[in-house]
Amino acid sequence: MTPAPIDAHEPWMRGLHADTGYLLYRLGLRSGQLFNASLQESGLRLRHYAVLRFLATIEGAPQRELSAQLGYDPSAIVGLVDDLEKASFVERRPSPGDRRSRIVVLTDDGRDFLRGTDEAGLRVTSELLAPLDADECETLHGLLRRVAEAGLN
Amino acid sequence: MTPAPIDAHEPWMRGLHADTGYLLYRLGLRSGQLFNASLQESGLRLRHYAVLRFLATIEGAPQRELSAQLGYDPSAIVGLVDDLEKASFVERRPSPGDRRSRIVVLTDDGRDFLRGTDEAGLRVTSELLAPLDADECETLHGLLRRVAEAGLN
DNA sequence: AGCAATAATTGGTGACGTCAATAGTTGTCG
DNA sequence: CGACAACTATTGACGTCACCAATTATTGCT
Numbered sequence A, B: 001m002t003p004a005p006i007d008a009h010e011p012w013m014r015g016l017h018a019d020t021g022y023l024l025y026r027l028g029l030r031s032g033q034l035f036n037a038s039l040q041e042s043g044l045r046l047r048h049y050a051v052l053r054f055l056a057t058i059e060g061a062p063q064r065e066l067s068a069q070l071g072y073d074p075s076a077i078v079g080l081v082d083d084l085e086k087a088s089f090v091e092r093r094p095s096p097g098d099r100r101s102r103i104v105v106l107t108d109d110g111r112d113f114l115r116g117t118d119e120a121g122l123r124v125t126s127e128l129l130a131p132l133d134a135d136e137c138e139t140l141h142g143l144l145r146r147v148a149e150a151g152l153n
Numbered sequence C: 001a002g003c004a005a006t007a008a009t010t011g012g013t014g015a016c017g018t019c020a021a022t023a024g025t026t027g028t029c030g
Numbered sequence D: 001c002g003a004c005a006a007c008t009a010t011t012g013a014c015g016t017c018a019c020c021a022a023t024t025a026t027t028g029c030t
Helices: A020-042 A046-055 A063-070 A074-086 A108-128 A134-151 B020-042 B046-055 B063-070 B074-086 B108-128 B134-151
Strands: A090-094 A102-106 B090-094 B102-106
Touching: A020 A046, A020 A108, A020 B020, A020 B046, A020 B108, A020 B134, A046 A063, A046 A074, A046 A090, A046 A102, A046 A108, A046 B020, A063 A074, A063 A102, A074 A090, A102 A108, A108 B020, A134 B020, A134 B134, B020 B046, B020 B108, B046 B063, B046 B074, B046 B090, B046 B102, B046 B108, B063 B074, B063 B102, B074 B090, B102 B108
Parallel strands: none
Antiparallel strands: A090 A102, B090 B102
16 A cells, blocks of 8 residues: 555645655665765776675676676676776686676686775765664665565566 | 685675665665656656655745755756746746845646656655565655765755 | 855766667577 | 577667856845
C-alpha cells in the first residue's frame, strides 16, 4: 500500500523532504561528490575506484561482467579500463576460451592503491553519516542493501 | 611483498555493497532515473518537478532561495524556471522591495499539474522501496532525512 | 558619492548516462 | 558445413548536469 500518510495536508502539498525517493536522489548526488573530492588527488574518480574495488573481490572479470555488476554502460567501461590500464592498476588479458572477451585483472600496483585509499573512502562515508550512531548506520546499510539487491543487477 | 595474497578480512577487499556511501550513490542514481522516466510524458524532468513541489509549500520564492533550498546552481535555476514559465506552470513576478530579485510563484496550471502527477511520484517511490515493508520505509525515511538535514543546506 | 555585496543571467568545460553502429568472434540450426 | 543470429568490445554522437567565471543591474553600507 502507500508508504505512510504522514501529514494531513493535500498530497501535492508535501514538502520535498517528505519523499524518500527524492531524498535518495539528493543524498546519492552528495555522496558521489564527496567521494570524487576525496579521490581528486589520485587523478581517478569514483567510477574508477568502483571498478578497482570490484576487481579486488574476484580473480578477474571480462568487461561485460564489470558492466553488469557495476551498472555502467559497456562503452563507459572501455574508457575506465583504459584509464586504469594507463595507470598500471589493471591489465587486460585475453580470455582463454573466448577471443572476443578480454579479462581485466588487478595488478599489484592496483592492490597497493586500494590499500592506500581505502581509509579515505571510509572517512567519506563516516563524514556523510555523521549524524547517525553506529547502530543506525548498520540499520541504514541493511535497508539500502536490500533495496539495492532488489532493484539493481 | 608476497604476490597477490587474497584475504577477505583485509579492509580493501570489502565488496562494493559493503560501503553505505556507494550504495547511496547508486540508489540515488536509480531513483533519479525512475523519477525521470515517470515524468517523461510531461516533457519535464525531476529537477523541474522538484522546483514545482518546493513552490507548492510556500507562497513564492526568489530564485536565489530555490537555488539554496534545492541545491541547484543559480545558473541551473534560470533554465528550469524558463522551462516552467514556458509551460505556464510558474510566473516570475517582480519583488516588491528589491528590483534585482524576481519572485517565482506557482500558477493554477502548475498546481493542477502537481495534483495530476503526484500519484506517479508516489508510485515510483513505492516501486523503488518495494522490498521494504511500511515500518522499514518509515525507518529508512527517518534516517535519510536526518542525514540530509545535516549534510545539505 | 563611492564601493563592496548581491540577484539573475550567460557562457564554457568536463563528467556522465544513453543510444546507435561496427568489427570480430562464437554458437546454433537447418 | 554453411548461413545466420547472438554476443564482446569498441567508437561515436547527443543531451543532461554540476561547476566555475564573468556580466549586468541593483542594493546596502559608510
